[in-house]
Amino acid sequence: MYLACLIKRSLVFYWRTALAVLIAAMVGTAVLSGALFVGDSVRGSLSMIVEQRLGKTELVLSTGSEFFTTELAGRVSSELNSPAAAVIALHGVAVNADGTRRANNVRIYGVDDDFFAMGEAKVIEDWSGQVVLNMALANKLLLESTDEIVLRIVKPGVLPLDTALTASGENSISFRLPVKAIATEKEFGRFGLESNQQWPLNIFVPRSWLEEKLELTGHANLLLLGSGDTNDIKTEDVDSAVKKAWTIADVGLGFKANEKRSVIELASRRVFIDDDIFRKAKGLSPKATGILTYFVNEIKSDTDSCPYSMVAAIDDNVKLGGFPASQLADDEIIINRWLADDIKAQSGDVIELSYFVLSSDGKLDEHRKKFTVREVVEIEGLAADQTLMPDFPGLKDVENCRQWEPGVPVDLDKIRDVDEKYWEDYRGTPKAFISLKTGQQMWSNRYGSVTAVRYPASQFGTEQLSNSLKDMINPRSEGLFFSDVRQRGLKASSEGTDFGQLFAGLSMFLIGSALVLTGLLFVFGVQRRTNQAGILLAGGFNEATVHGLFIWEGMVLAIAGSGLGLVLGLAYTKAVIRLLTTIWADAVSGSELGFYVTVKSCVISVVAGILMATASIWYAGRKELRKSIRELLDGSRQGQFDISSPAGSGKLAYILLVITLVSALLLIAAGLIDDSMKVGAFFGGGALLLLSGIIVARLKITGSQRKFSSIASLASANAQSRPGRSLAVVTLLALGVFMVVGVGSNRRDPLAGAEKRGSGTGGFILMAQSSAVITKDLNLEPVQREYRFFEDELKGVNFVSIRVRDGEDASCFNLNRVQKPQLLSVKPAELESRGAFSFTNIMFSENSGWDVLEEKLGDDAIPAIGDEATVIWGLGKSPGDEIEYVDDSGRSFRVRIVGVINNSILQGNLIISDKNFRERFSNEQGYRMFLIDTQPGQGSEVLELLTERMSDKGFEVTTTAEKLAAFSSVENTYLTVFQVLGGFGIILGSFGLGVVVLRNVLDRRGELAMLWALGFEKATLKRIILREHFGLVLMGFLIGVVTAAVAVMPVLISSAQRVPFISLGLTIIMIAISGLFWIWLAGSVALKGDLLEGLRNE
Amino acid sequence: MLELINVCRDFPVPGVNEPAHILKNINLRVEAGQSVSIVGPSGSGKSTLLNIISGLDEPSAGAVIVNGSDLKQMNEKALAKLRNQDIGFVFQLHHLLPQCSVLENVIVPTLAGFCEESKNQIEQRALELIEAVGLADHKNHRPGELSVGQRQRTALARALVNEPKLLLADEPTGALDADTAGEISELLIELNEKRKVTLVVVTHSMDLAKKMSKVYKLDNGSLSEES
DSSP states (O other), X not given: OOHHHHXXXXXXXXXXXXXXXXXHHHHHHHHHHHHHHHHHHHHHHHHHHHHHHHTTEEEEEEOTTOOEETHHHHHHHHHHTOOEEEEXXXXXXXXXXXXXXXXXXXXXXXXXXXXXXXXXXXXXXXXXXXXXXXXXXXHHHTOOXXXXXXXXXXOOOSSOTTSTTSOOSOSEEEEEEEEEEEEOGGGTTTOOSSOOSSXXXXXXXEXXXXXXXXXXXXXXXXXXXXXXXXXXXXXXXXXXXXXXXXXXXGGTEXXXXXXXXXXXXXXXXXXXXXXXXXXXXXXXXXXXXXXXXXXXXEEEOSSOEEEEEEEEEEOTTOEETTEEGGGOOTTEEEEEHHHHHHHTOOTTOEEEXXXXXXXXXXXXXXXXXXXXXXXXXXXXXXXXXXGGSOOOTTTTTOSSGGGOOOSSOOOXXXXXXXXXXXXXXXXXXXXXXXXHHHHHHHHOBTTBSBSEXXXXXXXXXXXXXXXXXXXXXXXXXXXXXXXXXXXXXXXXXXXXXXXHHHHHHHTHHHHHHHHHHHHHHHHHHHXXXXXXXXXXXXXXXXXXXXXXXXHHHHHHHHHHHHHHHHXXXXXXXXXXXXXXXXXXXXGGTTOOOOOOOOHHHHHXXXXXXXXXXXXXXXXXXXXXXXXXXXXXXXXXXXXXXXXXOOTTHHHHHHHHHHXXXXXXXXXXXXXXXXXXXXXXXXXXXXXXXHHHXXXXXXXXXXXXXXXXXXXXXXXXXXXXXXXXXXXXXXXXXXXXXXXXXXXXXXXXOTTTTTTSTTSTTTTOSXXXXXXXXXXXXXXXXXXXXXXXXXXXXTTTOEXXXXXXXXXXXXXXXXXXXXXXXXXXXXXHHXXXXXXXXXXXXXXXXXXXXXXXXXXXXXXXXXXXXXXXXXXXXISOOOTTOEEEEEOTTSOEEEEEEEEEEOSOTTXXXXXXXXXXXXXXXXXXXXXXXXXXXXOTTOHHHHHHHHHHHTGGGTOEEEEHHHHXXXXXXXXXXXXXXXXXXXXXXXXXXXXXXXXXXXXXXHHTHHHHHHHHHTTOOHHHHHHHHHHHHHHHHXXXXXXXXXXXXXXXXXXXXXXXXXXXXXXXXXXXXXXXHHHHHHHHHHHXXXXXXXXXXXXXXX | OEEEEEEEEEEXXXXXXXXXEEEEEEEEEXXXXXXXXEEOOTTSSHHHHHHHHHTSSOOSEEEEEETTEEGGGOOHHHHHHIIIIIEEEEOSSOOOOXXXXXXXXXXXXXXXXXXXXXXXXXXXXXXXXXXXXXOGGGTTOOGGGXXXXXHHHHHHHHHHTTOOSEEEEESTTTTSOHHHHHHHHHHHHHHHHHHOOEEEEEOSOHHHXXXXXXXEEEETTXXXXXX
């Protein structure tokens, strides 16, 4: 008979034991493979979402609030022989027809056939004036394809919103439109540029229709570029294609001939010309002249005043009044005849100009400046040039002064008939002129310091100037550059939260329990057959062969169990995915998950399953098989007499106890002192404490007995008879309880201390996000009135306004590994003075908190702060790490994490200073996020008020507690998953405990029968069994609870968390009941039937 | 002290309607202080008879009277008390608790809840018994540290710790070598004589059987006195 045949016969003969070992090994592999498959499924789903989001899109050019010409798409497409689509991307608000449901921060896309081709979707026909909603938005608004929708679109301003002359009227436009269709992922409804597994809220409208409504014919702000069927796009090719394909019209610039004045004028669609462009434009010709024309509130002489006029600042080489402007002193002004007559001023008189400028904090400040009249000129020549006034929105096309909407408060009552007449005769012809240098000192802003550059028409043609200027400008610095959105998306999805590792970690205890059980069941089987090993050894087999026989038996079971475990793992994965999409949906932020399995995970889980089960079997069986032939031939009973511990092991245990205890206490103390060490303190200190507890248990189990005088002492002696088994029971339970208590104590209660400034809410009661940009300070009464708030309605309410640079959501809601998180700007002093939020880490010790954002880092790096969840988990970074961004001029800069705050409502973002933000993102206008202080108890009232009055701006107001609770729900769901899986582990562990008890009792059936014969009742025997094992259970529980309680102390103290004592207590009681149930069951089974058999069998 | 009246014990046989009649109308009377041995071939029902005498097994018919009490009329608790207080047991295999010392093993029967003496009194008696069986020097040893004979001596001391009136021994020398078996036989006789304990020994060792005052033979389910 071959050895293989012997193994087969043994497995068949001892099929019950074999089956038990196989099932235990199967459970271990199933849980492990399930964990890895969950990881595969999440990764696969995220990768699939990237495909659904982007279609064929490889690269995108996004210019935000700037617009390029749609022809650029065609030109780039031709250059690269790749498909391209020009899109208008805006924010907006969608409301259902009866106004009962609203969605803020909706993405509105103006698209054409090219867009749908990019998404490989069916082209929508005949849909002008209609909208297509994506599924998520349709579900949110409960809309169907036959319904209507009210759409409010945030209209991109011609003039930057945070300049003083921005039209103050509505910057949004509304439409009531029929819904043409609902777009699923197959219809490219999931389109989005941000790496996020959650569906965006999208509305698609025909681009041509949107261009018309926005008065932006032939313009777009998003260009999608796909790879062709045959070519892969290379970034360098794209850069060179853009350089060839772009025109200055794509950055809003244009030359036009003013035949009347015999000049060619460079103007910007955004009124102000960027300083860098101005310098380059001036460089085209020495005769180029800059002009800056501005709207002033009043021009006043000693006796009279004139309201609302244009004043032009002219370049040095421009002649007016017979002399060049270079001869105008800083405080000299030339006025036209009309104005001189109106305010009765003449040469040598002093007049005063008042005008608005926007301060850095959004306030409109009225400035005044006095000038001496150098000369009065007739309204002729340059002084009669109506085109000196740029196309100010709210002024350029109006018929009369009463229609003015210049973006600054205008008192229409001040406008006189003569003013109307002037407007009728001369439109916006400047009434006064100052030097360009003076004008720039007064009115330049971050968007530029001239409104036009003029060239003599005799020397240049518009085309020649356009080409020359284009050659001097790098399109990248004007925001015309592509970014690799697909690669970034795929990277983010592949590097995202590794649910495989996460679930393997969460299932650690369950896997561990299965392995312990595998080992235990195997060794019990071996113990019944040790005499067989003895017979084989006595018969001349060598030790290795005999050991190998048993281990091979175990391996066969491990291999079969792991194989079957893989199959079971598939079912387990489906069950976990089902849970992750239902009751545990918070863990994946409601993302839909597909079922994906990779060969790699299959191989890893089977190999790991086999190795783990074999190792467990080998480890458990090695002691049994290492006995002498005599002991093996004597069978398992012989081992019962061998219960003494090796000499000296007690001393070693005491030394180990002291070392582990002291180390644990030191670590925990460090966690109490240093907040940053609290996680390490928990895991390190906790593990060491647990080890100390187990050493104490070992000493107790193997130590001297109490006086032998009662049933309790008999039970205690019994527990000592199998110290290995007893210690396994204690360890298993202590570990399980430690996990449950430790994890349970880490559960966050978001409302605990939420009112405190140092908490995750920063002490703010509300926070709001706006779809439209708010440029003005909402703390100011005039601004509040502008938004239709009554006087005192917002008394006691304070707003901290935050600028937002759109980016990816790096919060725990996003499963992707975010590459470029959204940036927020704060004025450090605003948060510093409030003591808002608490820091866990600040890189520069001299800084106390938010002022670290004002550190000068040099090397084109700026400081940033993020919260713990964002920095560590969302980004996988730590303080000192940097992330590269590109500013609005196409220049790269680095954001360095210099501070970390506790988990907060700012999760998902990096926060930089307002100053740094404005310097780098000049196109980002105004504020879109607000932290709001209210009077105590006023929160819900203010929430309702803001929601109602600011609805047009798409204001989404939430309580900070709610926001924090939403973030905490993710973490708490992980903890729930951990507890549930840990709970299964404990149940399995308890079952293992039952197996140990049963085996212990069956081993001692002869003893029990003897005790029965000596007059012990069966009830008494059961009591002895329960008592003996209850003592072990109690020991395990005590060690677990006490060590976990001590270890989590630093976390509890620093986070002011509320321990959920009730749920924790209930869980522990459930575990205790489970443990006692298995002991009781095992005891009952062992004492059932004829105990006399025990005597006979002996 | 002990009386068996028409005791029968049948065991069902799988696949056969008729049960196996292991004991057939056994009648036996043993006076207090008497020593009796029951011999017979293996499978003759000796151990079954001993189990019925001790109340560990029930007869199919007939009555067992121990110390004037009919075991049939006794409940589980009373039977347990009878076994604990009035009967002592010695088995072929000693069934000592490996985790307990000699002294502790001897004390074990007193923990069943029927003993009203103080701990010190019990311990004192246990020590006396240990000395009586010649293990005074080994009282703190565990069974693993004893020879087979010493283990059986310990079992004997354990059987006597509650000062039973009846000592039942099931093949007490069955697992011992001739010398050790002889020692244990002497010890049993000595205890019977000195302590006036009624002794019923089941054995197939004629050497041991003949040392008792009466020898009965169990054969084919029937008990007969050997002359």
